[in-house]
Amino acid sequence: MATTSMTQQIVPPATIGMLGGGQLGRYALMAASAMGYRTVVLDPDPSAPAGAHANDHLVAAYDDHASLDRLLRECDVVTTEFENPPAAVLERLAATTRVAPRPASVAVAQDRIAEKAFLVDNGFPVGSFAVIADGSDNQSGIASGTGLSSVVAGGAIVKTARLGYDGKGQRSVDSVAGVHAALAELGGVDCVVESRLDLRAELSVIIARTVDARVEWWPVAENRHVGGVLDLTVVPARVDPLLADRAIGLAMAIGDALDYVGVLAVEFFVVAGHDGDDSLLVNELAPRPHNSGHWTLDASVTSQFEQQIRAVCGVGLGDTSMTAPAVAMANLLGDLWLPSGGDGRVREPRWEAIFDDPHATLHLYGKSQPRPGRKMGHVTVTADTPDQAERRVVALREALLAR
Structure with a gap:
């Protein structure tokens, strides 16, 4: 299939590809079908909820070359229903077909460290936080500027930089020692430490x-x-x-x-x-x-x-x-x-x-x-x-x- 430009309108009966087959993809594909589009979903789970509502369900890993080649051949646009598709997959698809959201946008949202950097660099308000990468405190990410101890002074939450969702990959702490214990429990992966806030x-x-x-x-x-x-x-x-x-x-x-x-x-x-x-x-x-x-x-x-x-x-x-x-x-x-x-x-x-x-x-x-x-x-x-x-x-x- 020829590359579809980002500005071209894609109308039925064009084909929409979807990475991910959960409930979010299910409802999106139901809407697409009602609008007259053809749909293809790629998800390794044969019982993925979206699979029953797609014209074709490719049951394969997200980096499966044959399945990605099929998406490239058949789809006018490829989108995603979750924020953690492999970055290399999105980049490969985007090289020859239309991918939305853009891979660069997804890359920001799928990594808490990149997300914090984006928000701070663009002047958007965030709470006090610290970044723990490669086992060392990154002081440049602390909004208060007074170190990890101030971030955890009133309690904090340690969150894995990647793959944390619905409370997974998170630990509550109340001290610097607690941060390091949480890091050990989480496998020593890169993390963000966020001050606990008094939420209204x-x-x-x-x-x-x-x-x-x-x-x-x-x-x-x-x-x-x-x-x-x-x-x-x-x-x-x-x-x-x-x-x-x-x-x-x-x-x-x-x-x-x-x-x-x-x-x-x-x-x-x-x-x-x-x-x-x-x-x-x-x-x-x-x-x-x-x-x-x-x-x-x-x-x-x-x-x-x-x-x-x-x-x-x-x-x-x-x-x-x-x-x-x-x-x-x-x-x-x-x-x-x-x-x-x-x-x-x-x-x-x-x-x-x-x-x-x-x-x-x-x-x-x-x-x-x-x-x-x-x-x-x-x-x-x-x-x-x-x-x-x-x-x-x-x-x-x-x-x-x-x-």
């Missing part, structure tokens, strides 16, 4: 950006994490509108600085500022649709997944208006199938509780094996206010365990 809220902004810098965004989401895993999202966020506007502005500026193409999620911490007002710090970037944007499937004119397809194909972006005053989303983890105090057998949750609520929608990802902490699905509830939506979605999730 956790927010995320999801934007979509085309190669010619057209941008759309959704209302700011308010998130709650449990054990490092997203537990609940409420939209719109219950924060000062001026703070929400600043978050959107920062997300758009980050997209510009990355020269980003596709859907990008920016996670923020809200902390007390020096003047007493709430202040924003950038936490992490996700170069793909995001868990906190799942609500867009049920309460937005255009979902984040359809928008991903539109953005990487360079066609017009869809309307991101909400279709309800408020919405809340709760993740459904494998623990629901394995209730505590039971005999260890898998039990289906009581789905009737969700189906009985006309304002609730159940999404299951087609994963056959529930495991503690594994994302198996989610439920969304629309309501008149964010508080109402949150209360109802929490109650519904609790009702799934009723026997």
Whole structure:
């Protein structure tokens, strides 16, 4: 297939390639299929959720030469549903076909050290941190400028630079000695040490950006994490509108600085500022649709997944208006199938509780094996206010365990 230029619009029945076959890829390929595109997914797991919704599922390693050659032959554009595809794979594909997001953008987001450097170099606000690379403290990465001891003075989190997600590859510490113990537990890999913050809220902004810098965004989401895993999202966020506007502005500026193409999620911490007002710090970037944007499937004119397809194909972006005053989303983890105090057998949750609520929608990802902490699905509830939506979605999730 001839190389598709980055500015050319890609329209059906063109073929879209996808690296990764998880639930994010599943919904993106479902949207692509509904729009008339042909799709090919590359994922080594034969039971990957996206595989059932692709025209072809290449069951192979991400660096499998034959599979990559097939993507190059058949696809007009290749995108990714996770931030950790091998960099060499993206570069190889990008040499002869269109890849979005750009490999350079993904490279920033898949390495916490590169991500911190990008944010600091471009003047975006971040919390105090230190970089531990090759077993030595890198003082240049410490925002406070007073050393590792100040970063951990009020407690800190040690995070692996690569491959950490949903709380994996993280350790909480309260001393320099604790940092070094955590490094040993994590295998001596490169890490970032982040000061623990007194959080007022956790927010995320999801934007979509085309190669010619057209941008759309959704209302700011308010998130709650449990054990490092997203537990609940409420939209719109219950924060000062001026703070929400600043978050959107920062997300758009980050997209510009990355020269980003596709859907990008920016996670923020809200902390007390020096003047007493709430202040924003950038936490992490996700170069793909995001868990906190799942609500867009049920309460937005255009979902984040359809928008991903539109953005990487360079066609017009869809309307991101909400279709309800408020919405809340709760993740459904494998623990629901394995209730505590039971005999260890898998039990289906009581789905009737969700189906009985006309304002609730159940999404299951087609994963056959529930495991503690594994994302198996989610439920969304629309309501008149964010508080109402949150209360109802929490109650519904609790009702799934009723026997």
